[in-house]
Amino acid sequence: MTIASATQSGPGRTAADPADPSAAPIQLTVVRRDGGSTSFDQTKISVALSKAFLAVEGPEAGGSHRVRDLVVELTERVVAALTSRGDARRSVQVEDIQDQVELALMRAGEHQVARAYVLYREERTKARTPEDAAELGSERPGLTVRAADGSTAPLDVERLRVVVAEAAAGLDAVDAELILNETLGSCYDGIAQHEVELALVMAARSYVETEPEYSYAASRLLLDQIRRETLGRVHGEPRQASQADMATAYVEYFPRYIETGIEAGLLDPELATFDLPKLAAAIRPERDLDFAFLGLQTLYDRYLLHIDKVRFELPQAFFLRVAMGIALEEDDREDRAIEFYELLSSFRFMSSTPTLFNSGTTRPQLSSCFLTTVDDDLAGIFAGIRNNALLAKYSGGLGNDWTPVRGIGAKIRGTNGESQGVVPFLKIANDTAVAVNQGGKRRGAVCAYLETWHLDIEEFLDLRKNTGDERRRTHDMNTANWVPDLFLQRVEAGGEWTLFSPDEVPELHDLYGTAFAEAYVGYEQAADRGEIRVLRRIKAVELWRRMLTVLFETGHPWITFKDACNLRSPQQHDGVVHSSNLCTEITLNTTVDETAVCNLGSVNLVAHLTGSGLDADLLRATVKTAVRMLDNVIDVNLYTTPESERANQRHRPVGLGLMGFADALFALRIPYSSDTAVAFADSSMEQISYHAIEASSDLAAERGRYESYDGSLWSRGVLPVDSIELLREARGGDLTVDTSRQLDWDTLRAKVLRDGMRNSNVLAIAPTATISNICGVSQSIEPIYRNLFVKSNMSGEFTVANPYLVADLKARGLWDQVMVSDLKYHDGILSRIDRVPADLRELYATAFEVEPAWLVKAASRRQKWLDQAQSLNLYMSAPSGKALDELYRSAWRHGLKTTYYLRSQSATHVEKSTLKGTDGRLNAVPVTPETPAVCKIDDPDCEACQ
Structure with a gap:
């Protein structure tokens, strides 16, 4: 086979690493859609680019020096991108080349030409026959896979087919054959096993921008990789298991997992005293399929326990381990652990990051x-x-x-x-x-x-x-x-x-x-x-x-x-609040002798929706269990200073918050910029507040009141909503806060006076940037940032498409590759895309399109129900001194306790190129919303609150 070398841009330079002049030129083979290969020919790129310019600018473009020079420059950029990756692969697919052409056009600012190129690609895709696709799926002969120990074996295409079929099961928009073909096109003879697994995941990830369901397919393919790694580590021998196998595999694995963790000094030996067979039988393997890719990758990278960077903890074992750690001092430990597990694994509630990191371990510092x-x-x-x-x-x-x-x-x-x-x-x-x-x-x-x-x-x-x-x-x-x-x-x-x-x-x-x-x-x-x-x-x-x-x-x-x-x-x-915390939602007393401590977790609002609104009974059940979990944290916690232990034991504060607010609005068809959204913020927070106070009072009747209860507002019959009047009086009436209510607060007030409270504070809304990723919902109370963007965090860069918007556009026949291209070009903002109907533009307005006054109004309605505060980001698309002055005075006058980041738009937004092939840590450009020089939307500094 003849393999042609490809030159990079610049006279006399080859595709070799520029840092190593002695290196041989990198040579490329193009893998065709039929599975065959051909030598790389960069003149075909020049021809394609020229045709794209001719299609947009007409025949006169053929004689334009500007177009000719630009075609040469863009061709060199494409070749450089294809030959500078530095990985072991020396072949590229046709789709890879086309992606880079589109990327080069976008980055050069030739958006109309890029759009024409996208349309051309889409037409060519539709023109291919089903027989063409079937031919692509044929087994590629002669390929071998190299195991970790250096041994080789034939590529098991049939197992790949089974794994991909499982990944696509129940996902109507996911084409299993497409993923399989993309994967096979990336394979080469002697490919490593982990590279095959990576190719599967990357194949599915590359389609997320056009179909959000591929995020779940990618997650399930990653899950197969996690199962191989984890089961092999726990059982001491290579093992693979399909999703269908896990109904029995989890039961066998779980006791060995506990044993492995204790032997490694990572898990608390007390976990071995639980009835492990009973707990293993309660595991829900099917819930492994509920992760979107970002959630499972985040879990894998940062939460699942490992020994020398080899994971031995599966996702459901992770949730059960956390539940067991929180239930350690319960009388009926197994039943409570299962109750807590059900809440976590269903994503109805999620504990904060420190609790997830450390619960059930030998260092159980669980406070946030x-x-x-x-x-x-x-x-x-x-x-x-x-x-x-x-x-x-x-x-x-x-x-x-x-x-x-x-x-x-x-x-x-x-x-x-x-x-x-x-x-x-x-x-x-x-x-x-x-x-x-x-x-x-x-x-x-x-x-x-x-x-x-x-x-x-x-x-x-x-x-x-x-x-x-x-x-x-x-x-x-x-x-x-x-x-x-x-x-x-x-x-x-x-x-x-x-x-x-x-x-x-x-x-x-x-x-x-x-x-x-x-x-x-x-x-x-x-x-x-x-x-x-x-x-x-x-x-x-x-x-x-x-x-x-x-x-x-x-x-x-x-x-x-x-x-x-x-x-x-x-x-x-009993003291004074002298500051808030890292994320401005905690408002607890401090002294030199007492370090205030808060223990956090968040209710997933969208998981409690029905067609007509919030399921009040389900929400009450969730909150009741969640408050018990948070209260338990105080007693099983590892305290690293005596000042923190003293304060936490005396006052027992917890902070129950929420996430998925924007998702709930989408599901209920409520625009963020509306009185209806403000009313929903009010009613949803009222229900959470009512049930949380009720749950803490129930715990007081069962376990006793917190030590410093006497003399508190609770003991005087003053609930959070009542305390608004104390602030109004101090300000001489200068306060703009709605005090309406819908639930029976008189009955709850009487209960608190009778039974007391287990916790000095019960409610606080944290940012949830990480745990909302795990649950696959929008962050905290935030409006959506963009409808299509690349999210960057410590696990890499991830394409995020708004699935609610995609579903609506599909229903109206508007979701196609051109819409994807338009969303990229317009930074995920619908108001600039004429063919999107007005009602969808209003419903899916992004953070900088929502007037900040609406954020303040909604926050004011929530604040009246909170005994602590909320992490409230404020967004301004065009800040001015006058606008800032009005905004922050309004926040003060509306009774807010705190504000968090002020977010203004950076000079550049979403990468205006194809996200296909750039959705990963190797070659993606991280794109995050920023205020000038600082603040990221997914702030890694604040994960303690998440």
Whole structure:
């Protein structure tokens, strides 16, 4: 067979690695659709490109120097892309070449030509006969597969056919033969076993952009790979099992899996004392098929247990292991473990990442979030940094209250010197977060909070800037403003604002509401009398403008509201909320002696829908079990500091949230930008809140009230929805919050007064970026980002297509390759595609098309039911000073406790090229929505809350 060499762009250069001049040129063979092969000829690419330009620009394009030069340049780009991958494969398929042609056209900005090329490809595909497809599926003779031990065997095409058929079972839009043919076209003689498995997965993944069901097919093909790896490790010999085999294979595997994990020192030996046959019999193997590809790949890469990077944990064993760990101290452990397993494996509820990582292991640090207050002396500061390291080690997310630390120029009595302020210590905290990377799973994640009256607030605003003294920058740490109401009232009144060092105004840190305002004015008067040594005065509106400017420029500091967090806190009798957490949804009291701890999990809203709305009975059952699971975490948890154990045992806070809100709106045909969506946010959160409070009260009757219950708002009959009036009164009525309700809150209030509460706090909405991937639903309460995009996280890059939109477009005869191309070109936004009907444009409006006012309205309706807060991202397509000012004042006036990232659009969005063949870690371009220079939609820093 003759194999032609292909040159890269640039005179005299070959397709060899440019870093190795002595390397031989890479040579390519083209695999035809009929399974045969031919030598690579780049002139065919030039001809195809020329025809595409002629089709769009007419015959005159043939004589255009611009077109001729562009054809040469694009041809060289295509050849370079085909020959620079560096893998062992020396053959390409026709489809690969065509993909690269389309990619080159898109990247060159020749979108109309690319569209014509897409249409041509689609017409050619339709023109092929069924006999052509059957011929492609014929067995390719002479191919061998190389096993891990170096032995070879013939390629088992029949087993591939069975595996692919299982992957396509029940997926009407998935063509099993297409996947098989694509896979066979990628195989070569002597291919490694793992490469065959990868080829199967990649073949299915390449069609996700045109048909979302291929995501499930790809997941099932990955599952076959996981079964081979896992069963072989547990049984000590090579094993393969089809999905049909797993009904019995799981039962045999599960006890051996527990034994393997204990012997490796990874699983708690107590798990072996469960009735393992009973638990194994409860496993639902069919639920392995419910994962979309992104979910299963994420699970494989980061959650399934391994020994020397060889997985020994199957997905359903993973869920059951987590359930067993949470049920360790239950009286009826097996039944409770099965109950918890049912909830997790059905995706109705998902525990947060630390719980999933560590439950049932020898290091069961299951809590999600930790909040600390840093004391104002060297011992206290470095004790706080040390605690950060210990808490972050096992996946905790941190929120630090730095307000007590004195400001620049404040007197240090011990040395008779002057303080350099809080910033140098924040730099050390930042570097500690980077150093403690949780065993390589992710870097430590921390957010520093500072009150707006602190003397160093202006330097604090600059911490995330890319310019200035690097010794006073913290590029890896999140920051947040802790804003009292008095400051915003001064902004609106055009008044002055005074900055103090906390060592001279010690009361302010622990005061809020009218008490804070009175004390603050008193200190200002003392300053006027010359009784305050260090201070600075500034126009309140100037500081506010700078806060908003820096928020837009760097994504930080976030804006959170001190008084709303405290005046509505159930625990205001026992301390003060000095900060929120890493993701701004936790609002718990902290002191130097108590590190607040919260234990998180989220209800999957869309899993509780019927044709007419939420299934109230199913939702109640889910919430009841979920709250029990979260409460159990407190007792089985590994505490790495005494301050965190003390706080968690005294107050027992948990945070039940939700995810899949956007999916629920799609399923109910409700546009995000509508009063109906706001009403659904209200009613759905009301039901979750009601059932969660009821469940905690039930646990109090069964297990006892939490230690600091007496004196709490709960003990006074004040539920979260009632506490709105405390905030309204403190603000003199300046509050825009709807207080309507639909359920029987009087009966629940009476129950709480009678039985008490097991948990000081019950509700908080976390971001859920990772666990929502596992469940295959939209993140938390977020609007959809794009209808077609590439999602990037630590597991790679994944094509994500909105399946609800695809189904609607199919039903109207509008889903084709041209629509895919248009979605790419228009960044997944429908409003720019004329042939999409208006009702679909409205229903599937993306995050930057939704006016942020709707986000605030919906958040306000949820906030009234929450005893903690919610991670609320705000999106602005065209931010301005006036728009930002109005947005954040509106959030404050609507009673929100916190806000999270401000997300504005980056200069470039979705990759305007084919996603086929680029959906993977080897050659994909990660595309994520970003604010300028920072914030990703799938923020890896915040997985502790997910």
